[in-house]
Amino acid sequence: MTEALDLEKLERETFRSYQHEDGMWDVFMGLLMVFWALGLLVDSTFVSLLMIVPPAVFIAGKALITVPRLGRVRFNDRRLQRGRVMVAAVVLSVLVTCLLMVAVVQGREGLERMGDAVFIAMTLVLFSMMAYVLQYWRLVLWGMLLCGGWAVAVYGDRTVGVAAFLLAGAIVVSVGLLSLRTFLKKYPVIHLEE
């Protein structure tokens, strides 16, 4: 039925516009890559702590830039269900990662290199799931860039891998900032007369 399809399209467009038009996901992913690359380059607690920056920027950006311009919306149960699936996948991934880390710390031979491969594969799966849940297929490409750089850094030339990682991160952040610029022009702040 044409009308039903139109309403589905409207819902999809609404969700995509709300989630991706502001470029926040790209900024988040790009920063994640940059700080990850720095973590591979410099082995220090400070750099590890910097991993808080990407989610903080994302949350603050959504709250201070997106919501005042686009308003608030609570999506329907189907979308919320997809979100719950993603959270469950993230929790499962973290648990498996923790188990692997315990095994690596216990010094089981050969596990360290295998552990890296598993982490890389899991990251790619996670990115693909996020792309599906968020209906944002660019995330698969970002995941491939992240995992590609990571794999080169771990198994190939470390310097080339880290440089590729940094470059990819910078490109992704730039894409996000360009989207944000367009978003800010398209949606200036409106002051409601409430």
Added chain:
Amino acid sequence: MPPAPDTGDGEQPVPDIDRLVHEPARLMVMANLYVVDSADFMYLMRRTGLTFGNLSSHLSKLEAAGYVAIDKRFAGKKPRTMVRLTDKGRAALDAYRQSMERVLDSLPVR
């Protein structure tokens, strides 16, 4: 369905069309609320292109008909008004779609 009565001026009235829903601005508001659980004023203004005054006026009519529920709260010191399509409103939009389909399907193909 029985044929619609002739009004005498050559026009055939369209039966079963809910005029409250049929108005384009209100139809846009209801369609946008239909696909989400709830949304605030800003969101609806963005999606429909209506001004604050226009949107308030249309929402008041929809609220009076029981088609939308308006929930006014405060988040800290800031007011936050969330609008939701009620079951009655959802049913009204479904019925409207069916009525329009019937009307359009009955048109002769050129």
